Amino acid sequence: MQMIVRNPAEGIYEATPDYVHAMEVVRPQRLLFFSGTMGLDLAGRAPAGLAEQLDCVWSNIRRILAEAGMGVDNLVRVTSYLRDAAYVEANQAARLEALGSRRIPTTAIVVETLEPGWLVELEAIAAG
Template sequence: MKKSLHNPASVGAAVGGYTHGCQVAEGQRILFVSGQIPEAADGSIATDFEGQARQVWRNIEAVLQDAGMTLDNLVKVTTFLTDREQVPANRKVRNEVLGDRKVALTVMVATTLEARWLLEIEAIAMA
């Protein structure tokens, strides 16, 4: 995948391992990953935030793999947390999963559809 990162000097530094803008080359395939919840294929849901976050990322990876893509193809990630206190744990898990990969990123505090879901993540990937 060919992409260009955009972090203009006229905008504050991107904090937390993301990029302000991510531009992809013309003619690439686009995959929109619906909001993934922390539910495993067997219906189980971890009770702790980190467990739920790791499951959400496993779900995202499974959708990407089904489309012939990997985490390297991600260009945009939007995370919905249910509590501002989850920000550090979310950042920890996200950084472990994404490593040095830079994506456009948004994190919001919101209410999820089910009270037991502590987060939901949607993504866009290009190949």
């Protein structure tokens, strides 16, 4: 499998350093589609703070990836659902920390979550 970043240099606005416009995945053997993954602990409870929920959500993402024999290097798309626009920077920092130097297509959306204590939810696609 080959992953090719597609960031046109002309005719479109420039991608910022934390994401790419598109990722072409050539000949993947498997695709893994995540449900919205919450920042919940092992007991299914949401920690009180955003930082703790971001730690949990990325831990949960890594665990699901591991179940499929994959890692964060297999992620090709992440959509973040944030309860408040004020969470954008912390969410971005957590994503950049989780992905290291890799940049992938990503979108952040501000939503009203099903439970008031749920501050962040991630939806992802991985390829292997």
